[in-house]
Amino acid sequence: AQSVTQLGSHVSVSEGALVLLRCNYSSSVPPYLFWYVQYPNQGLQLLLKYTSAATLVKGINGFEAEFKKSETSFHLTKPSAHMSDAAEYFCAVIHTGTASKLTFGTGTRLQVTL
Amino acid sequence: KAGVTQTPRYLIKTRGQQVTLSCSPISGHRSVSWYQQTPGQGLQFLFEYFSETQRNKGNFPGRFSGRQFSNSRSEMNVSTLELGDSALYLCASSTRQGSTEAFFGQGTRLTVV
Numbered sequence: 529a530q531s532v533t534q535l536g537s538h539v540s541v542s543e544g545a546l547v548l549l550r551c552n553y554s555s556s557v558p559p560y561l562f563w564y565v566q567y568p569n570q571g572l573q574l575l576l577k578y579t580s581a582a583t584l585v586k587g588i589n590g591f592e593a594e595f596k597k598s599e600t601s602f603h604l605t606k607p608s609a610h611m612s613d614a615a616e617y618f619c620a621v622i623h624t625g626t627a628s629k630l631t632f633g634t635g636t637r638l639q640v641t642l
Numbered sequence: 643k644a645g646v647t648q649t650p651r652y653l654i655k656t657r658g659q660q661v662t663l664s665c666s667p668i669s670g671h672r673s674v675s676w677y678q679q680t681p682g683q684g685l686q687f688l689f690e691y692f693s694e695t696q697r698n699k700g701n702f703p704g705r706f707s708g709r710q711f712s713n714s715r716s717e718m719n720v721s722t723l724e725l726g727d728s729a730l731y732l733c734a735s736s737t738r739q740g741s742t743e744a745f746f747g748q749g750t751r752l753t754v755v
Contacts, residue, residue, distance in 0.1 A: 564746075571746035629687050630675075634684050
């Protein structure tokens, strides 16, 4: 079964520093991969998705992620963190050919300090 | 364009009661999925509806059920509530079954006491 593993339940960065949130996937076939963000008491907002087109995917709010098949990774990055980026981030996967069932990672809470 | 609307936003119920949550998808979206989010289990898929039919189901007991109406609005029902059912219930809508982009509502926070 498809799954994703997020390394690090909490990540703290200084404002202006690089943000790197890690996600590794497990799938025997090319997956569709997603990053979602959740602010307190809110639903999930799609940041970006990989659907087997370009391996470097650009999303909203300056975030991007690179699909690396050799490393089975789909890490999320942002060159310069902003206080408003503080939230919980979820990596997710769906398997092509099935219904729209998302399997989520356990989430990474990003803290941004001054 | 209005987003996904979930009602109510907050709910407190007593053990043993039943509860019904509602989700109105984005206009024109025909697929609705439900997820449960808890601190211990994270985000888990409950079920998906498309064209008033359940198309996919997660690993939850039969106390959890749902339905979809002809206007694509969906409801989920939990009977005989347990303390462990306390969670944020999220609804997501997509244009069609198998779509790779889901739009989430703000969720219903259910507390069982």
